[in-house]
Amino acid sequence: MTVPEKNIVGATGLLVEKKANGDGTAMHFYHAEDVHDFAWTTSPEFVEFTGRTQDVDIRVLLQPDHADQGIRHLEAAKAAVEYFQNWYGDYPFPNLTVVDPRRGAAGSGGMEYPTLITAGTAYGLPEGMRFVELVIIHEFGHNFWYHLLASNEFEESWMDEGINTYTEIQIMNDKYGPVGDAINFLGLKLNSLQQHRAQYLFNADIDPTVRRVWDYYSNGSLFTNSYAKPGVLLTTLQNYLGKETMAKLMRAYVERWRFKHPKTRDFINVANEASGQNLDWFFEQALFSNATLDYSVDRVFTREIKKGAGYDFSFSAASSDLAPTNGKSAEPDDDNDDSVEAKSRPKLFESGVQIRRRGAFKFPVEVVAEFANGEKVRETWDGQELWKKFRYVKPTKLVSATVDPENKIALDMNFTNNSKAVEASSLGVNKLSARLLFWMQFLLDQPDFMNLFSAFIPSF
Secondary structure (H helix, E strand, C coil): EEECCCCEEEEECCEEEEEECCCCCEEEECCCCCCCCCCEEEEECCEEEEEEEEEEEEECCCCCCCHHHHHHHHHHHHHHHHHHHHHCCCCCCCCEEEEEECCHHHHHEEEECCCCCCCCCCCCCCCCCCHHHHHHHHHHHHHHCCCCCCCCCCCHHHHHHHHHHHHHHHHHHHHHHCCCCCCECCCCCCCHHHHHHHHHHHHCCCHHHHHHHHHCHHHHHHHHHHHHHHHHHHHHHHHHHCCHHHHHHHHHHHHCCCCCCHHHHHHHHHHHHCCCCHHHHHHHHHHHCCEEEEEEEEEEEECCCCCCCCCCCCCCCCCCCCCCCCHHHHCCCCCCCCHHHHHHHCCEEEEEEEEEEEECCCEEEEEEEEEEECCEEEEEEEECCCCCEEEEEEEEEEEEEEEEECCCCCCEEHHHHHHEEEECHHHHHHHHHHHHHHHHHHHHHHCCCCHHCCCCCCCC
């Protein structure tokens, strides 16, 4: 590449030679192997930052008005290299160049090429708004899922953008989480997973995920099924299998399919083998159908058991579960019994929890029933039928019930119906409403905020 001699050049591969031509220009020679694309950039204004982590040399080329963010860019690039190499396998190239697009060229930001990625930022971007970190981590990930494995982004886009979104979610959370890993600014805390989950909810059931890009119903469905939904469904799978098993799965996938153009079935086969179980039931629903997942606590109740109800009242106060007496109560028949023994008998309560499957996607769930004495009873349900009932007889009242109490099932369409209390409280609603009103006012006072936010959504 022949450019003005004072210009700085960044490109795919390694600089082999720079030779002055004697006429105010210089020729830059670059060499790259095992790459299927090439990109380069040049400018006399670039401010250069360099660093090294593990076995990779990192170079950041920033616009001068963003130079104060040089270390921030460099540290994000280092984090990307370290996490991908530690979690997923060796990055097969010796270098990485991160380019900050020129003012007015935001459309070239958030792009990936072998050993060269473009980021993008804004003047004065607060450190708590981690758009720079998110984009650098995401775009570097393409050096694995697109360039290294060379999956077909046009016919199975989820295998590049989607798997990459999943790894972005996990790295952001581990590096900057667990709360507010994408945004942690003025009391607003938002995770990368929450951002992608919100996008998924808007187009959840339009198309199956595995579809050629030109066959999706709309651009919204295309982007949801390429980015957001795969990130959410693979996070759900990780929570189901456990982090250790999921890490084993992902590393095995990279090792087996480096430079081999894997397809969806290849990924599923590795998942089945690495997990030691047949996960076809999950992938058939998550990738090849438009089924949505939603489990809810439909009803909770608790009521005192009156005398003669057919339960054995002759138990110690420490007992937690009682058996029916086949209609023969062990208590005295006299309703006016005021003996010391009668007065010392604790009350009994019958409680119930009713769970419903409101979507077509079938998934095993956990349910926790919480009682007034602090006891928590955890149940499991395979989630196959339309509903499930749990019944308890205890000397304490049921307070509430929650399905998926740790929010492991990121694919769940509606977290707000996952719990229900016997006695409803408005405290949480009031707190959330006040926070939403604050941020609505803040965003209305910042006309450029949403433009800035949209600039950092990774390009397809």
